[in-house]
Amino acid sequence: MAAKSNANTQSSNAHLTTPTPLTGSEILWATLVGEGVDTVFGYPGGAILPAYDALRKFPIRHVLVRHEQCAAHMADGYARASGKVGVAIATSGPGATNLVTGIATAMLDSIPIVCITGNVSSKVLGTDAFQEVDITGITLPVTKHNFLVSKADDLAHVLRQAFQIARSGRPGPVLVDITKDAQQATAIFDFAAARPRPYRPHPMLRVENSALDHAAELIRSSKRPVILAGHGVMESGAMEQVRALAERAQVPVALTLLGLGGFPASHPLNLGMMGMHGEAWVNHAIQESDLLIACGMRFDDRVTGKLSDYALKAKKIHIEIDPAEINKNVKVDVALVGDLRAVLEELLPRVSARDGSAWLKAIESSKGAVAVRDIKNLPDSGHLYAAHVMHDLWRITGGNAVVVTDVGQHQMWEAQYFHHEQPRSLITSGGLGTMGFALPAAIGAKFACPEKDVWVIAGDGGFQMTAAELATIVQEKLKINIAIINNGYLGMVRQWQEFFYERNYEATPLVSPDFVKLADAHGIPGRAVRTRAEVADAVNEARAAKGAFLLNFLVEKEESVYPMIPAGSALHEMIRRPGKGAKNPLEETAQD
Amino acid sequence: MLHTFVAYVEDLPGVLTRVASLFRRLNININSLTVGRSERQGLSRLTLVCEASAEAGHRIRASLFKLENVVDVDDIAQAPSVTRELALIKVAATPQNRSRIFDLVEVFRARIVDLTSESLMIEMTGVESKIEGLIEVLREDEGRILEICRSGKMTMRRGHHVSSVLKAMGAVEETVAEQNREESQENTLPSTLD
Numbered sequence: 001m002a003a004k005s006n007a008n009t010q011s012s013n014a015h016l017t018t019p020t021p022l023t024g025s026e027i028l029w030a031t032l033v034g035e036g037v038d039t040v041f042g043y044p045g046g047a048i049l050p051a052y053d054a055l056r057k058f059p060i061r062h063v064l065v066r067h068e069q070c071a072a073h074m075a076d077g078y079a080r081a082s083g084k085v086g087v088a089i090a091t092s093g094p095g096a097t098n099l100v101t102g103i104a105t106a107m108l109d110s111i112p113i114v115c116i117t118g119n120v121s122s123k124v125l126g127t128d129a130f131q132e133v134d135i136t137g138i139t140l141p142v143t144k145h146n147f148l149v150s151k152a153d154d155l156a157h158v159l160r161q162a163f164q165i166a167r168s169g170r171p172g173p174v175l176v177d178i179t180k181d182a183q184q185a186t187a188i189f190d191f192a193a194a195r196p197r198p199y200r201p202h203p204m205l206r207v208e209n210s211a212l213d214h215a216a217e218l219i220r221s222s223k224r225p226v227i228l229a230g231h232g233v234m235e236s237g238a239m240e241q242v243r244a245l246a247e248r249a250q251v252p253v254a255l256t257l258l259g260l261g262g263f264p265a266s267h268p269l270n271l272g273m274m275g276m277h278g279e280a281w282v283n284h285a286i287q288e289s290d291l292l293i294a295c296g297m298r299f300d301d302r303v304t305g306k307l308s309d310y311a312l313k314a315k316k317i318h319i320e321i322d323p324a325e326i327n328k329n330v331k332v333d334v335a336l337v338g339d340l341r342a343v344l345e346e347l348l349p350r351v352s353a354r355d356g357s358a359w360l361k362a363i364e365s366s367k368g369a370v371a372v373r374d375i376k377n378l379p380d381s382g383h384l385y386a387a388h389v390m391h392d393l394w395r396i397t398g399g400n401a402v403v404v405t406d407v408g409q410h411q412m413w414e415a416q417y418f419h420h421e422q423p424r425s426l427i428t429s430g431g432l433g434t435m436g437f438a439l440p441a442a443i444g445a446k447f448a449c450p451e452k453d454v455w456v457i458a459g460d461g462g463f464q465m466t467a468a469e470l471a472t473i474v475q476e477k478l479k480i481n482i483a484i485i486n487n488g489y490l491g492m493v494r495q496w497q498e499f500f501y502e503r504n505y506e507a508t509p510l511v512s513p514d515f516v517k518l519a520d521a522h523g524i525p526g527r528a529v530r531t532r533a534e535v536a537d538a539v540n541e542a543r544a545a546k547g548a549f550l551l552n553f554l555v556e557k558e559e560s561v562y563p564m565i566p567a568g569s570a571l572h573e574m575i576r577r578p579g580k581g582a583k584n585p586l587e588e589t590a591q592d
Numbered sequence: 593m594l595h596t597f598v599a600y601v602e603d604l605p606g607v608l609t610r611v612a613s614l615f616r617r618l619n620i621n622i623n624s625l626t627v628g629r630s631e632r633q634g635l636s637r638l639t640l641v642c643e644a645s646a647e648a649g650h651r652i653r654a655s656l657f658k659l660e661n662v663v664d665v666d667d668i669a670q671a672p673s674v675t676r677e678l679a680l681i682k683v684a685a686t687p688q689n690r691s692r693i694f695d696l697v698e699v700f701r702a703r704i705v706d707l708t709s710e711s712l713m714i715e716m717t718g719v720e721s722k723i724e725g726l727i728e729v730l731r732e733d734e735g736r737i738l739e740i741c742r743s744g745k746m747t748m749r750r751g752h753h754v755s756s757v758l759k760a761m762g763a764v765e766e767t768v769a770e771q772n773r774e775e776s777q778e779n780t781l782p783s784t785l786d
Binding site for chain 2: 136137140141144145148165202203204322323324326327328
């Protein structure tokens with residue numbers, strides 16, 4: 001996965017130190033090199049051809065995607081796995097519009113990516129020229145910022161600014177649209193002089209001493225505190241600080257979907273995932289809590305349920321870098337508006353050791369006979385449940401993998417049964433919930449950490465949305481393991497139809513190709529798995545395979561994700577797992 | 593409640609779209625928006641008035657600041673300030689009935705800025721109610737008003753401005769906390785003028 005070595009590497013690096021006349025296309029790549037980019041994901045076309053023509057002179061590996069949406073998802077997966085800025089590139093018109101879903105996915109989850117699009121020449125901008133589209137207009141609400149560059153002279157500065165915007169503060173996607181004539185024109189490239197203006201933190205960041213004291217006092221005097229840890233823990237690199245706070249004050253930690261991995265799953269203070277498909281005891285603990293310490297999370301509706309019934313007994317401390325998130329959904333008592341890690345470092349010296357045993361014991365007893373009734377201890381009934389697959393995958397890999405999930409039931413089962421110890425070990429589209437995300441995002445993740453095992457877990461529906469990227473895996477010779485959780489339905493939608501639409505399974509039964517044959521057509525070996533007894537062997541075969549491997553898990557068709565809080569219900573009003581003797585043999589893992 | 597935001601934004605193509613798009617996304621109607629050059633090179637100053645809940649002010653200001661081209665945002669709220677609007681009103685008037693309009697213009701302290709044999713143009717500056725008043729009186733004579741052009745509201749805080757504008761200009765070095773205190777004091781000043 002080393003960057004393409006090139007005879008011109010030397011000269012391109014020289015550009016970074018000496019002002020040199022270059023074409024806009026060369027400036028584009030030279031600036032990317034200067035910003036530390038070694039891999040980009042893209043698809044060529046007329047309006048971006050000058051840029052592609054100049055690519056060979058620069059030490060950047062270009063990954064040819066099969067659809068531009070996937071280029072954005074790959075950049076996104078790369079960014080999530082590495083913490084660096086991912087880069088996607090596309091041509092004008094349809095190339096640019098295809099990026100939009102991927103950009104919105106990154107926007108909703110605050111992922112730093114830079115998307116570069118070509119556009120028609122500045123002379124014909126706005127004339128409905130061939131493959132012209134107003135992509136800066138289209139992406140305005142789904143980017144952190146975007147630029148239209150029509151002069152080669154502006155390019156280096158704009159690109160450097162784009163990288164700064166993407167990775168600073170609350171990260172997000174930035175799009176740079178470059179006209180064809182700007183790519184072709186020549187300008188003096190001076191990397192150092194093109195540095196962006198100094199980063200200006202949001203002027204409403206505010207961490208007052210009195211607020212820190214107040215927060216510490218709330219923690220000291222609380223009887224039933226819970227830490228709510230979100231994606232910000234990872235983005236801020238505050239894993240150690242959150243852990244220190246939890247351990248010192250003996251506060252249990254509940255995680256959002258995107259927060260999984262930010263606090264070790266095996267830690268005794270880890271409650272698990274909260275929200276719509278969180279375990280009953282986690283949501284009960286939040287509802288019973290007298291103090292919520294929200295760390296880098298935004299009280300999303302999937303996390304809170306019905307707001308007017310959310311954690312009514314709890315005071316709330318909100319530590320958050322985006323001032324626009326304060327009091328947006330949940331009114332908080334103390335707002336510490338700043339970088340999570342920096343805030344916690346100021347807060348920690350004010351927090352002293354605290355006995356939390358009574359509260360922890362109460363939560364523990366609310367779990368019920370988990371150990372006895374957990375799925376892993378149920379006898380093999382001959383059926384294959386997705387939860388089995390997740391549990392076995394976790395057990396066999398020892399959790400040492402980067403798991404990239406798609407969207408739907410399997411995504412929730414993964415979150416419930418695959419236990420994440422490390423940050424950036426789960427990559428998933430949380431905010432936008434973009435089906436088709438997993439396969440391309442996994443390709444990006446593999447480029448970010450080639451030394452790690454990367455597993456795609458996708459449903460039969462979502463997988464088909466971007467299955468063409470199998471060819472990209474082959475072309476790039478990537479070792480990625482693919483697990484399709486195949487139940488013949490758009491499972492999560494079917495589940496909603498079952499619960500809320502009187503089992504009217506309209507448009508959810510799904511015919512799929514034979515995924516093993518589909519993989520085979522790409523030269524990727526694969527295997528179908530029908531019983532639990534085969535799971536371990538199949539997983540091991542996939543892991544041992546030299547290249548990519550596809551497992552088609554044919555699981556129970558009408559299984560649902562439990563527990564579930566129906567949309568708009570309070571956090572404690574959940575649909576529990578059906579009891580013994582019911583069609584579903586899985587037991588609820590918490591007492592009522 | 594009615595919110596008034598004063599913002600300094602970069603004078604570049606598309607910046608107004610970004611500001612307007614934010615309000616569109618929040619499903620908030622903009623009642624009035626005026627934009628023009630400011631005292632600061634390369635920056636436009638805008639006054640934006642909108643109807644939104646009392647709690648929305650914080651989030652709108654925070655969201656405006658998140659726009660890369662927005663340099664400063666002031667939430668005027670109830671702070672002492674001067675708000676003015678400019679109106680140009682074209683009225684049908686012949687030499688025979690002009691004098692009545694001249695009298696009205698005098699009463700309202702407006703000005704005649706154009707005069708032809710069929711019409712005249714009135715320029716009027718003032719608070720919204722004063723302009724509404726003149727228009728209402730002119731309408732009493734049916735068919736007299738030919739065109740109305742109104743600028744929308746422009747707002748400026750009264751007195752020495754201690755908030756982030758000066759800070760952004762580099763004229764005042766102060767901590768965020770100090771600035772916050774001063775702003776909250778300022779907000780409590782009684783509004784004796786206007």
